[in-house]
Amino acid sequence: QVQLVQSGAEVKKPGASVKVSCKASDYTFTSYTIAWVRQAPGQGLEWMGWINAHNGNTDYPQKFQGRVTMTTDTSTTTAHMELRSLRSDDTAIYYCATDGGWFDPWGQGTLVTVSS
Amino acid sequence: DIQMTQSPSSLSASVGDRVTITCRASQSIGTYLNWYQQKSGKAPKLLIYAASSLQSGVPSRFSGSGSGTDFTLTISSLQPEDFATYYCQQSYSTPRTFGQGTKVDFK
Numbered sequence: 001q002v003q004l005v006q007s008g009a010e011v012k013k014p015g016a017s018v019k020v021s022c023k024a025s026d027y028t029f030t031s032y033t034i035a036w037v038r039q040a041p042g043q044g045l046e047w048m049g050w051i052n053a054h055n056g057n058t059d060y061p062q063k064f065q066g067r068v069t070m071t072t073d074t075s076t077t078t079a080h081m082e083l084r085s086l087r088s089d090d091t092a093i094y095y096c097a098t099d100g101g102w103f104d105p106w107g108q109g110t111l112v113t114v115s116s
Numbered sequence: 117d118i119q120m121t122q123s124p125s126s127l128s129a130s131v132g133d134r135v136t137i138t139c140r141a142s143q144s145i146g147t148y149l150n151w152y153q154q155k156s157g158k159a160p161k162l163l164i165y166a167a168s169s170l171q172s173g174v175p176s177r178f179s180g181s182g183s184g185t186d187f188t189l190t191i192s193s194l195q196p197e198d199f200a201t202y203y204c205q206q207s208y209s210t211p212r213t214f215g216q217g218t219k220v221d222f223k
Binding site for chain 2: 044045046049050059062099101102105107109
């Protein structure tokens with residue numbers, strides 16, 4: 001089964017951008033849809049959107065449209081999620097996961113802290 | 117957007133107890149319903165997909181049922197390693213949405 005390994009923790013100032021990466025161990029990377037889910041401290045899970053690694057098609061919920069961009073690099077089997085105009089309430093753990101109708105497997109998570 | 121509502125939000129139970137968590141969707145989602153377990157500091161783990169299919173490697177004490185708008189996750193005999201937070205999630209449409217979670221702790 002594919003494994004997803006995410007980039008390390010980030011600390012950003014309000015208004016900045018962050019780019020989180022998610023590297024897949026499997027050469028069949030282009031067959032996957034990669035979803036991003038975040039979890040604020042002590043809170044539940046929130047879907048941020050997904051990207052089809054085969055054709056690059058994306059789907060973002062209205063809440064994040066205009067502020068998030070998801071991309072993939074098939075040469076490195078890596079997915080990226082960039083979130084711009086960061087606010088304090090963007091402080092969260094950001095997870096990637098493959099979505100084949102359910103989220104499995106998941107990356108280990110990346111803590112993004114937004115603080116002045 | 118489809119709203120997912122879990123109940124209860126938390127429960128206290130003992131080892132060996134039968135535990136039932138319910139999840140209700142704001143509209144019919146067929147069997148496009150998944151369940152996850154999350155332990156503190158860890159990524160969520162898929163338990164049940166398509167309402168009632170047990171993910172490979174998940175103990176058989178976990179089971180899921182339901183269709184349409186009402187779903188249930190049952191743990192037949194709670195084990196020490198099952199104390200965690202459980203989430204339901206619909207995959208009927210986007211945006212994908214989760215229930216608010218049910219925390220299972222020691223009585």
